Amino acid sequence: MAQPHRHLGVDIGLSGLIKWIRYPRVPSEAAGLDVVTSVAGRFDGAFAHQLLGDCVVLLDSPLTSREIEVLWLAGTFREFDLERLGIDGREWLRGIADICTDRIRADDPSFTDAAAPVVDDAVREAVAAEVRSVGPALEQATAHHSYSPLDGVVPALRRVVDLEPDLGFRLLLRAVKGYFVRIGEARYERYLALGDELGLGEDVVDDGDFNIWPELDD
Structure with a gap:
C-alpha cells in the first residue's frame, strides 16, 4: 500500500x-x-x-x-x-x-499518472465491515437530518471501498465527521488500527472532528 x-x-x-x-x-x-x-x-x-x-x-x-x-x-x-x-x-x-x-x-514536465496501488483483499473487507457496522447510524444521520438530508451515502461508500479501500475509508471518516455521527471508543480504536494498517498517519484518522461517546457499545 x-x-x-x-x-x-x-x-x-x-x-x-x-x-x-x-x-x-x-x-x-x-x-x-x-x-x-x-x-x-x-x-x-x-x-x-x-x-x-x-x-x-x-x-x-x-x-x-x-x-x-x-x-x-x-x-x-x-x-x-x-x-x-x-x-x-x-x-x-x-x-x-x-x-x-x-x-x-x-x-516534473514528464509526469504521467502512477499505476493504481495493489489492493489487499483482507484490508478491503476490513474497511467494508466498518461501513456495514456504522451504516445504520450514518444512514439515520444523513437521510433523516432535519435540515441537511442526503440520500445514498452508504451505498456510494460501499462502491468506493470495492474500488479502493484506502479512499473509501477516508471518505467514510469524512462522512461520519461531517454529519457528526456518534461513535464509541471501540469503534474509534478500530479506526485508528485500520488507518495504521492502511499506512495512514494517526493525524489523518483523528483530526479532532469525531463525535465520541465512550458509553456507546459499538
Whole structure:
C-alpha cells in the first residue's frame, strides 16, 4: 500500500480537500477552484499527488456523477454544495484533476499518472465491515437530518471501498465527521488500527472532528 506523499501531517487527497474547503464558506465554483489550486500547492506541491490519485480512482470508476456528489456533500455537510451550485460531480473532479496535473508538471514536465496501488483483499473487507457496522447510524444521520438530508451515502461508500479501500475509508471518516455521527471508543480504536494498517498517519484518522461517546457499545 506504500504511496508517495502520504505522511504530510494532515488529511490527504480528496478527503483532505473536503475538510479544508468547508471553511470559510466558498460561494462559487470559481472560488472553489481557487481553493483547489491553493491546496494542490501545499507542501511544495506534494499534496497534488494524492489528490490527483483519488480523483483518477473515481473518474475511472463506474460511479455516477450523483454518487460522487453524494460523497462530496456528505463530507462537507453541504458547506460547499455542488447540488445547490449546479456543479456536476464528475466535471468537478475533472477540474480538480487538471489543476493537480498542472501543479505536478510544473515541477516534473514528464509526469504521467502512477499505476493504481495493489489492493489487499483482507484490508478491503476490513474497511467494508466498518461501513456495514456504522451504516445504520450514518444512514439515520444523513437521510433523516432535519435540515441537511442526503440520500445514498452508504451505498456510494460501499462502491468506493470495492474500488479502493484506502479512499473509501477516508471518505467514510469524512462522512461520519461531517454529519457528526456518534461513535464509541471501540469503534474509534478500530479506526485508528485500520488507518495504521492502511499506512495512514494517526493525524489523518483523528483530526479532532469525531463525535465520541465512550458509553456507546459499538
